[in-house]
Amino acid sequence: MVNSVDPSGVFQPLEGDDPQVIAGYRLRAKLGAGGMGKVYLSYTPGGRPVAIKVIRPEFSEDAEFRRRFKQEVQSAQRVQGLFTAPVIDSDAEGASPWLATAYVPGPSLSAAVAEHGRLPVSTVLLLVAGIAEALQVIHGAGIVHRDLKPSNVLLAADGPRVIDFGIARAADATSLTSSGVTVGTPTFMAPEQAAGSTITPATDIFALGQVAAYAAIGSPAFGEGTSHGVLYRIVHEEPELTGLPDELRELVTRCLTKDAAERPTVAEVIALCGAASGQTQLRRPEEWLPTAVAADITTRTAAPAPAPTPPPPLAAPTAGPPAQPPTQPAGPPVAPVPTALNHPQTPPPGFGPAYAPTVTGAAPLTPTAGGAGATGPIPVAAPQPPKKKRTGLVMALVLVGLLVFAGAGGGAVYYFMKDSGQKKSNQADDKKKTTDATPDSGGDASASPGAEGNGPAPAKDPEPVDFKGINLPDEYHLSMADEPVAPSNADNNSDIDFAYEDFDYSDDQVSTQTGKLVQLNPGQQGSLDTCRAETRFTETILTKRLAKGAQMCLTTNYGHVALITVKGYSPDDDSSHYMTVDVRVWRNAVEPEETS
Structure with a gap:
């Protein structure tokens, strides 16, 4: 167990209730805890530090949270x-959901202000501009942060880093929040969040204004106290901006406008930062942070180094007396290195598919005392494709066998060839008998399917099955193997062949996780042959491209083909959001994709 950490208190020791290993990642220290869970320090196989956030048990027990968490993490992985x-990695299916991000060796904005006081104007402008650029990328991926606050902004030597984007949305529909509790930090919420109204990218702009005020003043713009009191002031009162430097006043007040439509865009925020700094383009200097804050980064850069992985055991000798077990040096026991990971990992950009392959059927990894001796996820061999018939290898073995027999004597070769010839003769006789006994063949071998000169009889196309007028609600999906095909949001159904997502903050879309889609062009005939021939594959299609009557081909990984026809969408005054489709399914119509 890692109990020795630096005296600065940045890296806290692991305690009795902290895990030693998370899906192959050896934990070295605890970095902190928050409303969603605890954060630990670990390392990749290449030695790069990562921060692993383990979700609290209260959320882990909620099936809807797990589904949302998986969805949000997949979106977050598109943000670069x-x-x-x-x-860079995550698992929503394990006992405790978790995600891993790149480790940023710097304090959070909240820690920096609490320890060193408010920041100078030049630093605040560069801080806000950097956060705005982060929001530009986050919103571009269809995500609203929803919980932008000083503790979710880390200060690095080359600028700020925004973390935990979109994860708060995963908790919005859980049983913990369904009673009216809103996810987010009350002190930095927007009025629409406090009122339970629609969340948009402008919600993050309001939070950005509060972050800017906090960095420049040293305290929240709407004060502190009970959650209800703070939320009331956010909705009904003006912010307290006494002490805010004049250079920041326009920027902050415009961001803190109650009406979301009146707030500046991300691009306008960056322009306001440039104007306030007296430059048309902000230039980030080498030392953009105050000296005291920069010193904290130096401290945090000295993270606990990964302990060396124990060497593999020596190979057993091929001859001589039995090898004696090596003498173990005195010291704490070393945890055994797991031979397989038990979760589907997602490789970071540039690592390639062999970085952390999925291994199915592995037993859950149990934390062991002293498990922090090795670091990073233990690499395993990448899954191999299904083996093909190795005809060449078989022939080579036969030839080797012949040579061996020849070395033993010509009689052995003769016996081998004689026996082989006899088997072929017997097989030919059996084949003839079978052919002669085939009903309605008239004794003619050529009339039998598969006879020499004739290929196997072509398989008939499967009969289509139609399902009319399916109302598919937002965040529900269809599985073409179901009978009947009907909307489902069950977590135990892994076949998400066709899903509909009605986003609050970006274009709606349909998608597939277990197949591939093709939108047919106007005039194309929606048929099995058309769907088999199409190769313009995609995993998502925006619904604004799918007018009434539009058709899509869906080919699932399990060999089912479906023609999906759009019949319409829910009216604006309907309390539910759904799309209506007709589905025609040809089951087992193509070869399924081979999976390892």
Whole structure:
């Protein structure tokens, strides 16, 4: 167990209730805890530090949270900005959901202000501009942060890093929040969040204004106290901006406008920062942070180094007396290195598919005392494709066998060839008998399917099955193997063949996780042959491209083909959001994709 950490208190020791290993990642220290869970320090196989956030048990027990968490993490993995900490790995299916991001060796904005006081104007302008650039990338991926606050902004030597984007949305529909509790930090919420109204990218702009005020003043713009009191002031009162430097006043007040439609866009925020700094383009100097804050980064850069992985055991000798077990040096026991990971990992950009392959059927990894001796996820061999018939290898073995027999004597070769010839003769006789006994063949071998000169009889196309007028609600999906095909949001149904997502903050879309889609062009005939021939594959299609009557071909990984016809969408005054489709399914119509 890692109990020795630096005296600064940045890296806290692991305690009795902290895990030693998370899906192959050896934990070295605890970095902190928050409303959603605890954060730990670990390392990749290449030695790069990562921060692993383990979700609290209260959320882990909620099936809807797990579904949302998986969905939000997949979206977050598309965010690759200069001022964000990228998500490089995750698991929503294990006992405790978790995600891993790049480790940022710097304090949070909240820690920096609490320890060193408010920041100078030049630093605040560069801070806000960097956060705005991060939001530009986050919103571009269809995500609203929803919980932008000083503790979710880390200060690095080359600028801020925004973390935990979109994860708060996963908790919005859980049983913990369904009673009216809103996810987010009350002190930095927007009025629409406090009122339970629609969340948009402008919600993050309001939070950005509060973050800017906090950095420049040293205290929240709407004060502190009970959650109800703070939320009331956010909705009904003006912010307290006494002490805010004049250079920041326009920027902050415009961001803190109650009406979301009146707030500046992300691009306008960046322009306001440039104007306030007296430059048309902000230039980030080498030392953009105060000296005291920069010193904290130096401290945090000295993270606990990964302990060396124990060497593999020596190979057993091929001859001589039995090898004696090596003498173990005195010291704490070393945890055994797991031979397989038990979760589907997502490789970081540039690592390639063999970085952390999925291994199915592995037993759950149990934390062991002293398990922090090795670091990072233990690499395993990448899954191999199904083996083909190795005809060449078989022939080579036969030839080797012949040579061996020849070395033993010509009689052995003769016996081998004689026996082989006899088997062929017997097989030919059996084949003839079978052919002669085939009903309605008239004794003619050529009339039998598969006879020499004739290929196997072509398989008939499967009969289509139609399902009319399916109302598919937002965040529900269809599985073409179901009978009947009907909307489902069950977590235990892994076949998400066709899903509908009605986003609050970006274009709606349909998607597939277990197949591939093709939108047919006007005039194309929606048939099995058309769907088999099409190769313009995609995993998502925006619904604004799918007018009434539009058709899509869906080919699932399990060999089912479906023709999906759009019949319409829910009216604006309907309390439910759904699309209506007709589905025609040809089951087992193509070869399924081979999976390992």
